[in-house]
Amino acid sequence: MSDQISTCLxxxxxxxNAAATxxxxxxxxxxxxxxxxxxPRLDRARNQLKATSKQIEGxxxxxxxxxxxxxxxxxxxxxxxxxxxxxxxxxxxGKQSFEELVDICSxxxxxxxxxxxxxxxxxxxxVERIRGMEDASxxxxxALAKMEQIAQENRLLAMNARIESAHAxxxxxxxxVVAVEVASQSDKTMTLTSExxxxxxxxxxxxxxxxxxxxxxxxxDQQRLVSSRKxxxxxxxxxxxxxxxxxxxxxxxxxxxxxxxxxxxxxVRSLQFQDRVNQQIDHVISDxxxxxxxxxxxxxxFDVIDxxxxxxxxxxxxxxxxxxDRESPExxxxxx
Amino acid sequence: MRKVLIVDDSxxxxxxxxxxxxxxGFEVIEAEHGEDALKxxxxxxxxxxxxxxxxxxxxxxxxxxxxRRLPAMKTKPILMLTTEGLATKKEQGxxxxxxxxxxxxxxxxKLLSTVAKVLP
Numbered sequence: 001m002s003d004q005i006s007t008c009l010x011x012x013x014x015x016x017n018a019a020a021t022x023x024x025x026x027x028x029x030x031x032x033x034x035x036x037x038x039x040p041r042l043d044r045a046r047n048q049l050k051a052t053s054k055q056i057e058g059x060x061x062x063x064x065x066x067x068x069x070x071x072x073x074x075x076x077x078x079x080x081x082x083x084x085x086x087x088x089x090x091x092x093x094g095k096q097s098f099e100e101l102v103d104i105c106s107x108x109x110x111x112x113x114x115x116x117x118x119x120x121x122x123x124x125x126x127v128e129r130i131r132g133m134e135d136a137s138x139x140x141x142x143a144l145a146k147m148e149q150i151a152q153e154n155r156l157l158a159m160n161a162r163i164e165s166a167h168a169x170x171x172x173x174x175x176x177v178v179a180v181e182v183a184s185q186s187d188k189t190m191t192l193t194s195e196x197x198x199x200x201x202x203x204x205x206x207x208x209x210x211x212x213x214x215x216x217x218x219x220x221d222q223q224r225l226v227s228s229r230k231x232x233x234x235x236x237x238x239x240x241x242x243x244x245x246x247x248x249x250x251x252x253x254x255x256x257x258x259x260x261x262x263x264x265x266x267x268v269r270s271l272q273f274q275d276r277v278n279q280q281i282d283h284v285i286s287d288x289x290x291x292x293x294x295x296x297x298x299x300x301x302f303d304v305i306d307x308x309x310x311x312x313x314x315x316x317x318x319x320x321x322x323x324x325d326r327e328s329p330e331x332x333x334x335x336x
Numbered sequence: 337m338r339k340v341l342i343v344d345d346s347x348x349x350x351x352x353x354x355x356x357x358x359x360x361g362f363e364v365i366e367a368e369h370g371e372d373a374l375k376x377x378x379x380x381x382x383x384x385x386x387x388x389x390x391x392x393x394x395x396x397x398x399x400x401x402x403x404r405r406l407p408a409m410k411t412k413p414i415l416m417l418t419t420e421g422l423a424t425k426k427e428q429g430x431x432x433x434x435x436x437x438x439x440x441x442x443x444x445x446k447l448l449s450t451v452a453k454v455l456p
Contacts (some may be wrong), residue, residue, distance in 0.1 A: 057346070057347060059346050060348040061347055061348050061351055064348065064351045064352055064355055065351075067355065068355055071359070109411045141416060150456065157388050261359065262445075263443060265356070265443070265444035268352050268355065268356065268444050269441050269442065270441075270442065271348070271352065272348075272349065272352060272440055272441035272442070273421070273441070274346075274348050275346045275348060275349045275440060275441075276419055276441075278346060279390070279419060313389075313390050313418075313419055313420050314419040314420070314421075315419075315421055326421075328421075329421030330421075330439055330440070330441060331422060331439060331441060331442065331443055331446070332436075332437075332438070332439040333436065333437070333438050333439075333446060333450055334426065334436060334437045335435065335436040335450070335453065335454065336430045336435060336436060336437070
């Protein structure tokens with residue numbers, strides 16, 4: 001396209017110069033009809049320039065829209081993650097932050113372990129009490145043995161009393177009755193003693209089996225408690241470490257999003273080429289229009305085509321035209 | 337939120353300046369040329385105007401002259417943002433009442449720091 005434009009413009013500008021005489025101007029006007037074929041090409045060139053300018057503008061607008069979307073997405077994601085970790089959003093929604101959840105887990109697990117420990121302590125105390133009960137039952141057995149012995153001795157005594165009462169004849173009859181009753185009481189005492197002994201034996205046996213069960217359970221619970229505590233500590237440690245890693249990653253993302261904003265800023269500066277290109281194209285179109293008017297015989301002299309560059313609005317244009325009087329002022333800022 | 341009016345006949349330039357200012361926390365109103373700008377500031381409290389120089393219908397210098405006639409806009413900062421860097425043009429802008437002159441292409445960070453300097 002640029003070759004076509006160059007050819008058009010070269011054809012269009014093959015005209016008398018500003019210092020031409022009336023004769024040469026007359027000669028030139030007689031050539032006007034000869035330049036008529038150039039007019040459609042000038043029209044085409046002008047339209048191509050306008051279309052190109054529009055396309056470039058559309059592309060730049062689209063790129064800027066994308067930058068906007070990218071930044072908004074990155075910032076939105078970063079802000080949401082940050083507030084979830086720090087719990088900033090949580091007050092209104094009633095939800096806890098990640099950190100609070102970790103603390104709640106830790107407290108809950110610590111309470112559970114404490115409850116298990118207390119249960120263990122209770123079972124230890126129970127075992128102790130059962131041992132106490134065993135000791136008491138042994139003492140009861142010992143007391144019963146003494147009672148049995150006393151009953152035995154009473155029985156013997158009763159036997160002796162009966163023998164003596166028999167020796168005493170009629171005078172010993174009443175004594176014999178007492179002796180028989182004493183023997184009977186001794187027998188009853190021995191029977192009761194035996195029953196109580198049996199009961200105590202059963203009780204002791206129950207206590208012993210209960211004690212053994214409690215001791216086994218306590219041992220298992222103790223082992224489980226130790227391993228659970230170790231697992232809980234490890235898990236909480238990993239959870240906290242993961243949380244710290246998440247916070248570090250978030251800090252990195254935040255830094256990256258700031259760098260991204262800076263990079264987009266640089267891209268925005270570069271994309272402003274479109275505005276300058278647009279202006280340059282407008283000025284070229286302006287010159288093409290002037291040539292078109294001249295060629296189509298609309299009464300404008302070649303001089304009117306601004307050779308002095310007064311329609312130029314940028315340093316780059318003045319440099320190309322050879323009339324730049326200073327270095328490029330691009331990006332200059334002056335406060336009055 | 338502070339309000340900035342951006343005046344430029346280039347859609348892409350308005351978009352880029354708006355994008356930069358919104359990132360800086362400003363609310364932005366856009367106008368295509370001087371006449372459009374004068375309509376858009378009616379009844380609206382503007383804190384800053386950033387305008388191009390060469391625009392159809394009404395150029396930037398004429399716009400500034402008209403704005404400075406408005407009682408509410410006598411002291412508001414107005415920055416010229418233009419490709420033009422000639423000293424004579426800058427003098428015209430200053431005489432019309434411009435607060436500052438920025439030659440395109442602008443650097444977003446520098447634009448924001450300049451805006452921060454001119455806003456009270």
